[in-house]
Amino acid sequence: MDAYRNPFNPGAGVSPPELAGRAAVLEQAITALERVKRGRHAKSLMVLGLRGVGKTVLLNEISKQAQTRGYLTEQVEARDGDELRQMLIPALRKLLLQLDRSEHTIEAVKRGLRVLRSFIGNVTVSANGVDITLGVDPEIGQADSGQLEGDVTDLLLACGRAAHEAQRPVALLIDELQYVSKAELAALIRAIHAVNQAGLPLIVFGAGLPQLAGQAGDAKSYAERLFDFPRLDRLEQPDAFAAIREPIEDEGARVEDLALAEIFTQSRGYPYFLQEWGYNAWNIASENTITEADAQKATVESIRKLDESFFRVRFDRLTPLEREYMRCLAELGPEPQRSADVASAMGRKANSVAPTRDSLIRKGMVYSPEHGMIAFTVPLFDEFMRREMPLTR
Numbered sequence: 001m002d003a004y005r006n007p008f009n010p011g012a013g014v015s016p017p018e019l020a021g022r023a024a025v026l027e028q029a030i031t032a033l034e035r036v037k038r039g040r041h042a043k044s045l046m047v048l049g050l051r052g053v054g055k056t057v058l059l060n061e062i063s064k065q066a067q068t069r070g071y072l073t074e075q076v077e078a079r080d081g082d083e084l085r086q087m088l089i090p091a092l093r094k095l096l097l098q099l100d101r102s103e104h105t106i107e108a109v110k111r112g113l114r115v116l117r118s119f120i121g122n123v124t125v126s127a128n129g130v131d132i133t134l135g136v137d138p139e140i141g142q143a144d145s146g147q148l149e150g151d152v153t154d155l156l157l158a159c160g161r162a163a164h165e166a167q168r169p170v171a172l173l174i175d176e177l178q179y180v181s182k183a184e185l186a187a188l189i190r191a192i193h194a195v196n197q198a199g200l201p202l203i204v205f206g207a208g209l210p211q212l213a214g215q216a217g218d219a220k221s222y223a224e225r226l227f228d229f230p231r232l233d234r235l236e237q238p239d240a241f242a243a244i245r246e247p248i249e250d251e252g253a254r255v256e257d258l259a260l261a262e263i264f265t266q267s268r269g270y271p272y273f274l275q276e277w278g279y280n281a282w283n284i285a286s287e288n289t290i291t292e293a294d295a296q297k298a299t300v301e302s303i304r305k306l307d308e309s310f311f312r313v314r315f316d317r318l319t320p321l322e323r324e325y326m327r328c329l330a331e332l333g334p335e336p337q338r339s340a341d342v343a344s345a346m347g348r349k350a351n352s353v354a355p356t357r358d359s360l361i362r363k364g365m366v367y368s369p370e371h372g373m374i375a376f377t378v379p380l381f382d383e384f385m386r387r388e389m390p391l392t393r
Helices: 023-037 055-068 084-099 107-120 148-166 182-198 214-221 236-251 259-266 272-282 292-308 320-332 339-345 350-364 380-388
Strands: 046-049 072-077 169-174 202-208 373-376
Touching: 023 046, 023 107, 023 202, 046 214, 055 072, 055 373, 084 107, 084 148, 084 169, 084 182, 084 214, 107 148, 107 272, 148 169, 148 182, 148 202, 182 202, 182 214, 214 350, 236 259, 236 272, 259 272, 259 292, 272 292, 292 380, 320 339, 320 350, 320 373, 320 380, 339 350, 339 373
Parallel strands: 046 202, 072 169, 169 202
Antiparallel strands: none
């Protein structure tokens, strides 16, 4: 079929044509946005899930919903090794400068910019390769103590007060939040708590791998009172079928039930993989109907492309010892496994491979669903590892 009309979008964080199976979580977010806009307390969301379940897509949709409700929004992505300070400064600078564009000079906004200047201190921060400047003097005694928790709290409170005075709510969305250190996560949670207590129109949404809920609880015991932690998973069959069928029918084409079954079985219902299979099946189909044979050919093509890109970029980040660990984990199966069993499969003691395990967790390749257990964060990665590193013994 016509590739120009292909409705599927197999890209990182790219919105699919049909956001299936996420209505309940999105409604939670909309409720929080509406309550915060009115100065009422609302739990925000930290969306959890494996790679490819649509966390970033959902954050994007929450941002759109916020904007339609009059919010200023800013999205940032944490990366391994980044500091919270370096992420917050460009985002909050942009939000404050937008609040400063109103018809009248608002002192709370000017003060917010001065507090941000204090928070920056002597640190050089760049955005898009350009050093950030504010053109204001620091607000002495605010966000300048050097104590991260207190300084982040001062900064978010100042931004929240600026938003209140400008009558423009603000939403900050942070992706890959599992990369933030425990101390930084504690500082962020404390600041959000202070903003909530003050009833200010500022809300923070987060997304990350499944371990984020435990990290938040370890950072601050009251995190569960500030956030809900909805877990995104693979789509159930009806939602997965809808995610494939409806975009195809919207383009005036058809897909056989057997083709849908093939795509669902091979993709396991993970949203990113559904997009990959749907995209390839559409391009392979020669008629106006995607058949089971087309879907089977799409399986071969999808696995080839995933091996060359989605899986490969993650594999290439691993050291030889990390690859060995991942290969032994793959041999045990896709389900969570005992860390001790992985060590045994490597012919090593558990304590000797603990640093490798911890490094893989930091890189976001594995996570611990419970004490003593380990699992892949990337669906189907066990199959890739077996293809990539066949056993020689």
